[in-house]
Amino acid sequence: MAPLAVAGSKAGGFGFLAAGFNLTNLDADLAEAASLLESADIHGPEGVLPIGVGFQNWGSDLKLAVAAIQKHPPAAAWFFAPRRLSDLLPWAKEIRAATGGRTKIWVQVGSVGQALEVAKTTKPDVLVLQGNDAGGHALAHSASVISLVPEVVDALALEWLRIPVIAAGGISEGRGVAAALTLGASGVAMGTRFLACKEATIAKGYQDEVLRVRDGGVSTVRSKVYDVLRGILDWPKAYDGRGVANRSYLDAQSGMSEDENRELYKEEMQRGDEGWGAEGRMTTYAGTGIGLVREVKSAEEIIKEISTDAMLALKKTVGRYSEKHVVFGKPPG
Ligand SMILES: Cc1cc2nc3c(=O)[nH]c(=O)nc-3n(C[C@H](O)[C@H](O)[C@H](O)COP(=O)(O)O)c2cc1C
Structure with a gap:
């Protein structure tokens, strides 16, 4: 850093x-x-x-x-x-x-x-x-x-x-x-x-995802799910995180249990740069301005x-x- x-x-x-x-x-x-x-x-x-x-x-x-x-x-x-x-x-x-x-x-x-x-x-x-x-x-x-x-x-x-x-x-x-x-x-x-x-x-997968995603108001969401997956549970209650809506987020929305979602996230970590993307499970924290980031x-x-x-x-x-x-x-x- x-x-x-x-x-x-x-x-x-x-x-x-x-x-x-x-x-x-x-x-x-x-x-x-x-x-x-x-x-x-x-x-x-x-x-x-x-x-x-x-x-x-x-x-x-x-x-x-x-x-x-x-x-x-x-x-x-x-x-x-x-x-x-x-x-x-x-x-x-x-x-x-x-x-x-x-x-x-x-x-x-x-x-x-x-x-x-x-x-x-x-x-x-x-x-x-x-x-x-x-x-x-x-x-x-x-x-x-x-x-x-x-x-x-x-x-x-x-x-x-x-x-x-x-x-x-x-x-x-x-x-x-x-x-x-x-x-x-x-x-x-x-x-x-x-x-x-x-x-x-x-990670390259993270950076590639930042370049790929457009229309940040729709493609990113505010959620606590990404903290839950990574086991970071101590954030003050009033805060959540904005990131690209991915498979983990969609599964959480459809009612998947936190334990199952966390297990799938851990498995995804083994896929390295392949784990990012709309159907991936790796977290892409990013703001709505992501659609303007092209290079x-x-x-x-x-x-x-x-x-x-x-x-x-x-x-x-x-x-x-x-x-x-x-x-x-x-x-x-
Ligand atoms: C990947 C990522 C990590 C961040 N981590 C922190 C952090 O550790 N501490 C903090 O005060 N803000 C953090 N922020 C928020 C920034 O301080 C800032 O509010 C935000 O990036 C501004 O919005 P933008 O991402 O649309 O430029 C983070 C933002 C991003 C995108």
């Missing part, structure tokens, strides 16, 4: 290393990132690695996190899915203390209520607003970024809470970035697009292309809006 995070930051984005909930490898992953970054020409804040680390707080060990972060402080720590939002307070306090505030705190939330509570209590440096289209885990009940972002921006402004927001969920290319910026986001976080990235360390590219190519396309989309929109104004607005003079 370190190579992808490093490649993202080298290309002018800001790469996050996914620590997940099992932090036993975090120390080694950060050391690998530090070594990859030694020769990198990145201008960022002094004394921190120019990458972030993402935690799933519901299952992570804060002591392990602090120990690893003290050795190799990252520029940001990303929090997600605590059991209670108040659980984030010791995380923010101890990580800030461990690095003298050099490691900035990002929190990913999925509703206006969560955003306001976190803004007032944890006081993060950045809020990531995760909409319902997002790949992987998210609140089972949530809005898409199209309404979530502006409502949160307004709610924060009303309370004089000045925290930049980042939009996440369903954004796979430049037009989505342009839309997110228009909604009031300062930037975007993308997961699904980077599954089809040269530096992503995922494997390097992190640098993806970030450059998306930045250029976002600028073009914004310019086109302004152009089109002005034309309409002339056509439908008051005639000049």
